[in-house]
Amino acid sequence: MAEVNLLRSLPQTKRNVQKRADAKDPEVVAIAKKFDQEYWDGDRKYGYGGYRYDGRWRSVARDIVAHFKLAKGMRVLDVGCGKGFLVKDLMLECPGLEAFGLDISRYALMHCDKDVVGRLHLGSADSLPFPDGAFECVLSINTIHNLPRPRALVALQEIQRLCAGRAYVQVDSYHTPQEKAAFEDWVLTALFHDYPDAWRKLFAEAGYTGDYYWTIV
Numbered sequence: 001m002a003e004v005n006l007l008r009s010l011p012q013t014k015r016n017v018q019k020r021a022d023a024k025d026p027e028v029v030a031i032a033k034k035f036d037q038e039y040w041d042g043d044r045k046y047g048y049g050g051y052r053y054d055g056r057w058r059s060v061a062r063d064i065v066a067h068f069k070l071a072k073g074m075r076v077l078d079v080g081c082g083k084g085f086l087v088k089d090l091m092l093e094c095p096g097l098e099a100f101g102l103d104i105s106r107y108a109l110m111h112c113d114k115d116v117v118g119r120l121h122l123g124s125a126d127s128l129p130f131p132d133g134a135f136e137c138v139l140s141i142n143t144i145h146n147l148p149r150p151r152a153l154v155a156l157q158e159i160q161r162l163c164a165g166r167a168y169v170q171v172d173s174y175h176t177p178q179e180k181a182a183f184e185d186w187v188l189t190a191l192f193h194d195y196p197d198a199w200r201k202l203f204a205e206a207g208y209t210g211d212y213y214w215t216i217v
């Protein structure tokens with residue numbers, strides 16, 4: 001189990017935290033939490049503000065392939081895959097890799113990249129419809145914090161079940177009260193978030209032995 005930033009090559013997103021805080025109200029939050037059209041391709045106040053394939057995950061995929069020594073014929077699952085951009089880039093980076101995704105958003109799956117059609121499953125992270133040990137590696141990036149703590153725990157157990165700890169989970173966190181305040185201004189969908197030590201406690205409770213890192217606003 002290691003703390004390792006596998007998203008280190010992603011360009012830093014410019015976040016206008018004040019603008020988000022000003023636009024946020026219970027209705028905006030409720031719409032975002034549906035993970036429907038508005039969240040992906042609507043106004044930025046609801047989420048991504050338009051999410052199209054631009055190759056930004058390619059270098060992340062390269063780092064994941066190297067970190068887990070992934071190779072042709074191995075199976076990888078991305079839990080919370082959205083439109084499947086990482087699934088696509090993993091297969092571009094490692095020809096012959098069998099990459100799959102799962103997401104709760106029907107809209108995202110219905111608007112996935114055509115290269116991953118048939119590889120994405122509709123479902124929830126806390127009930128993964130695959131047999132034990134079905135994957136050589138499971139990833140879940142910025143997804144598990146969208147569940148309340150008891151369900152996030154089950155999601156971590158599910159990930160562990162599928163890949164015996166060859167996994168990477170990235171979740172919302174903060175190191176200081178200032179970072180926590182910025183996060184709370186920014187957050188739309190997360191239901192459980194905390195300092196790294198509290199996340200590590202959850203990992204231990206779940207028996208999760210994979211790698212992990214934090215998304216800090």
Ligand SMILES: C[S@@+](CC[C@H](N)C(=O)[O-])C[C@H]1O[C@@H](n2cnc3c(N)ncnc32)[C@H](O)[C@@H]1O
Pocket residue numbers: 035079080081082083102103104105108123124125126140141142143146147
């Ligand atoms: C911030 S997006 C991250 C998407 C992608 N992993 C990335 O990093 O670009 C959060 C994702 O979690 C998905 N999601 C939310 N709740 C979920 C659940 N219970 N099970 C699976 N996916 C979920 C959303 O639909 C969305 O795709």
